[in-house]
Amino acid sequence: MLPKFKFRASSIGKIMSDAQSIDPALMDEKTAAISRKTKKTDEDKALLAPLKEKSLSVGAKTYCEQIAKEFVYGFEEEVTSKYMEKGLIVEDQSIALYNEVFFTSHVKNVDRRENEWVTGECDIFTGRKIIDIKSAWSLATFPATAATAYDADYEWQVRTYMWLWEADVAEVAHCLVNTPDELIGYEQAELHFVDHIEPTLRVTRVQFTRDMALEAKMRRKVESATAYVNKMVEQIIADHQG
Template identity: 30%
Template sequence: MTIPNLEIRCSSLSEIMVMPPKDKIIAEGAKTHLFELFKQHRFKYTKEIHSKEMAKGTLCESEAIRNSGLVRGRVYEKCALPRQHKVICEMDGVQAILSGECDIHDPAESLIIDTKCSWDVDSFPICTMEAEKKAKKSGYDWQMHGYMLLYNADFGCVDYWLLETPEALFSDWQREHDVELITKHTDFVRQIPISERVCHVPIQRDESKLGEIVARMRDALQFWLLLHQTQFQAA
């Protein structure tokens, strides 16, 4: 039996970062994530997740990246480096690999930036305190530390942007009959100064958190090996 390497994306790193109970290898949430990865390896498929928020993030990514440079007096483009990979640990010839690709890498400032496009004004954080709460709830703090580990950066920042929603994301009926909704997502947003449509969550590199990442990935790899060995015996 050949056991595949365990690859954890920075975007899902928070799934394995909960401290496990003393008598368990990993926490229940981490188990659920590894079960899903195991299923994808077993049946050779990739889970597709779609939402209107994700669609807006994809369509507005270039604008968000450009604006993140504008408010800093810099010119930014999407990071051109290929997806980064780093072997965190190895057991029995199987590696635990951390991977990811950030939106913006500014090596001159030792800075990583990831942009998040809010769906509308209701979901946009109005202050740093709210933005920090949203970032932590979504696991972006761990995602940024993962990026800082991959790119050897000292600083990270999550930029929450309030941008106009492309009308293509609304139905024909909404565009024709719900003028108030379309206006809320376009004209209303457009009249807000660009400097007021961003909320930053700065995150400084914390070596203790990087150590936690290594520890949790080691635990995840241990469970990954056990999962494959148990499955093989059951078959």
């Protein structure tokens, strides 16, 4: 029996982009005929909309194909970078900065939750709100406004956490703290040592409110992605049988 895949909150954004067209495998003769119409009625569009939403984009399929390959061959590719390494090393400092700025006493969450579709471990849960901490690489990459801080993948990540923790609101908090010496290399030191900057200027937040319709969309996308992963697992196995 093929496994039931649960998508991680940190990667859910990879399958959430809209497909350019409806997957032919999802259509019957009636819907296929409607999709070929040059002019579609509102009723036609309403009939096709759920199929379009269930369809996976090219990028989503590529990601699912990688998951299938990792399952069949029994490995998991670890993606690392100096940016990710800093995030892990300074996470406690970033949480401390957040607490200093907003007069809170939050601590790192260590609880991982899952449901039938997704799994995740948020950074902070206050009892009502999800807070996801992102540590900027440098002053040059730090987003100074909420508009520049917005990232669709981060939104889907915290929406997954809201779903898992039944939280009403969430925020992505971009924090700017010193970079460890060993990671800076030959970059400008003044872009990495930032303690002299006012703390309130070193946290930029992007706020989100829970949306049940978007959670339903995530469920549909995960179901489509899971089916595609299983299909690709079967394809890989079939292609290597004598």
